[in-house]
Amino acid sequence: MDPIVYVALGMALGAGIAGAASSFGVGIAGAAAAGAVAEDEKNFRNALILEGLPMTQSIYGLITLFLIGMTAGIIGGGGFKFAEPTTQNLIKSAILFGAGLLVGLTGLSAIPQGIIASAGVGAVSKNPKTFTQNLIFAAMAETMAIFGLVGAIILIMSL
Amino acid sequence: MEVSTITAILDTTLAVVFTWVAYKTGQIIWKYTPYSYPNARIKAMEARLLSDQRILELSESRTLQNFVVNLEDSDYGPRLTSIENVNLRNVEMALELSLVDLLELMVKIMPKRVKGFFELLEESIDVRNISNVVKAKLNGLPAQDYIIPAGKMLPKVKAITEAKTMEEILVILEGTEYEEPLRKLLLKEITIQEFELDLYRNYYTKLFKYANSRKGEEKVILLEFVRMLIDERNISTILRAKMAGMSPENLKRLIIEGGSLSRATLDAMVNAEDHIMAMGELEGTKYGQVIRDVREELESGNLEAIERAIRRYRLTRMKELAQFYPLSVGVALTYILEREMEVRKLRAIAKLIVDGVKPEKIKELVGEVA
Numbered sequence: 283m284d285p286i287v288y289v290a291l292g293m294a295l296g297a298g299i300a301g302a303a304s305s306f307g308v309g310i311a312g313a314a315a316a317g318a319v320a321e322d323e324k325n326f327r328n329a330l331i332l333e334g335l336p337m338t339q340s341i342y343g344l345i346t347l348f349l350i351g352m353t354a355g356i357i358g359g360g361g362f363k364f365a366e367p368t369t370q371n372l373i374k375s376a377i378l379f380g381a382g383l384l385v386g387l388t389g390l391s392a393i394p395q396g397i398i399a400s401a402g403v404g405a406v407s408k409n410p411k412t413f414t415q416n417l418i419f420a421a422m423a424e425t426m427a428i429f430g431l432v433g434a435i436i437l438i439m440s441l
Numbered sequence: 442m443e444v445s446t447i448t449a450i451l452d453t454t455l456a457v458v459f460t461w462v463a464y465k466t467g468q469i470i471w472k473y474t475p476y477s478y479p480n481a482r483i484k485a486m487e488a489r490l491l492s493d494q495r496i497l498e499l500s501e502s503r504t505l506q507n508f509v510v511n512l513e514d515s516d517y518g519p520r521l522t523s524i525e526n527v528n529l530r531n532v533e534m535a536l537e538l539s540l541v542d543l544l545e546l547m548v549k550i551m552p553k554r555v556k557g558f559f560e561l562l563e564e565s566i567d568v569r570n571i572s573n574v575v576k577a578k579l580n581g582l583p584a585q586d587y588i589i590p591a592g593k594m595l596p597k598v599k600a601i602t603e604a605k606t607m608e609e610i611l612v613i614l615e616g617t618e619y620e621e622p623l624r625k626l627l628l629k630e631i632t633i634q635e636f637e638l639d640l641y642r643n644y645y646t647k648l649f650k651y652a653n654s655r656k657g658e659e660k661v662i663l664l665e666f667v668r669m670l671i672d673e674r675n676i677s678t679i680l681r682a683k684m685a686g687m688s689p690e691n692l693k694r695l696i697i698e699g700g701s702l703s704r705a706t707l708d709a710m711v712n713a714e715d716h717i718m719a720m721g722e723l724e725g726t727k728y729g730q731v732i733r734d735v736r737e738e739l740e741s742g743n744l745e746a747i748e749r750a751i752r753r754y755r756l757t758r759m760k761e762l763a764q765f766y767p768l769s770v771g772v773a774l775t776y777i778l779e780r781e782m783e784v785r786k787l788r789a790i791a792k793l794i795v796d797g798v799k800p801e802k803i804k805e806l807v808g809e810v811a
Binding site: 367379390397 | 447483
């Protein structure tokens, strides 16, 4: 495959997988939020915050997409920097592809985060005092996505 | 490295990673997503369970009317406020019907793959109604006093309540699973206890089969739930039969298969000299501690104490499972058990109020009745 295909795939996978995972995560937590609010409207605020947590992975994906695009010259109007199918260019493209894949895969943490947030919505509906604890539990899953973003930035900066 | 080698490695990595990701994602989503909505809703309902303080306040109601008014803002409100004539029977019925409403809600909101279990739980109302009507008819009692106006077979239940003869009941129940046991009863092939047991045996068998047909966590939780139901019934049957002096041969026929107690333990209990010895056979089983906690009451012949203790154990165990599997059917089953326990407490309070027992005494007793 041409180098540009790997770069494009890296951009697409970074934003795509993380975005899809976020939508699943938000979906799972959102269903729980709907259940909690169906029983008591007072649960809305807490449920909304917990529901929104798995959304951040899609932001990391988007950031990566821009970073890869700018590094490869796709964004910014400079033209694609590694157009020639040489080994050197292929390796650079592969690094960018890896960066995108890294953020995409660690972005999958949005699904378990949605599951934790879903259980959290239930727990908070039962006992609102546990909101902070449940927020922290759900936020823990975010760590993996942050590590992924940091790793991707390091990879991109190596070029 | 050759360009083609690099691309081959990248392509293979991509294929492997994608297959794995798709499989794992699908698996996780299939497993947890369907429970997200119902479990959050149930947790919100749990927040409305009556606190101990509220139960104590209800004990001070003094009149049944006040008791009903005090419960108007609870989950029992819709049923209680629709009572036209506030008396003990109607209040008890309203509380029972609120449990039926709960089961109906579970059927609506639970994931498709476990919905059937809650439909089966609803069938227990039919079993109870038919068993009660037949028993009432045989004893010449007004059968309508013993039915709950709910269940899938309510029209048939109403019809058999109005039937003049047992043969007429048989005709009404023709084609249902209740026909055969009733036929045997009318032919005097089985006793009324065996008739009732046949109905429950069929019911538990259906529950067991359904639970066994599930997969993963659902199977684990549902099977444990059904096994504990069967154990509770078997232990209660054996201890009551022992106190009544029933022979081991007759008692053996009343045992329901499928519980967690081994055949050897059940046989030993059946053949024990008396209920105390039978109870002793439970040492070493998971009910050992339960039995030890209520030994004194049991020795004094209070069998309700052990039934209560087993119910409490069942609730504790289901709570453990629900905590271990927070997005599972365990949460719904735990809530149903909690509500059943609450209804038992409320019924007891209502009864004690009607009996004119003083609030202080009701407060003392209410903890012991549920």
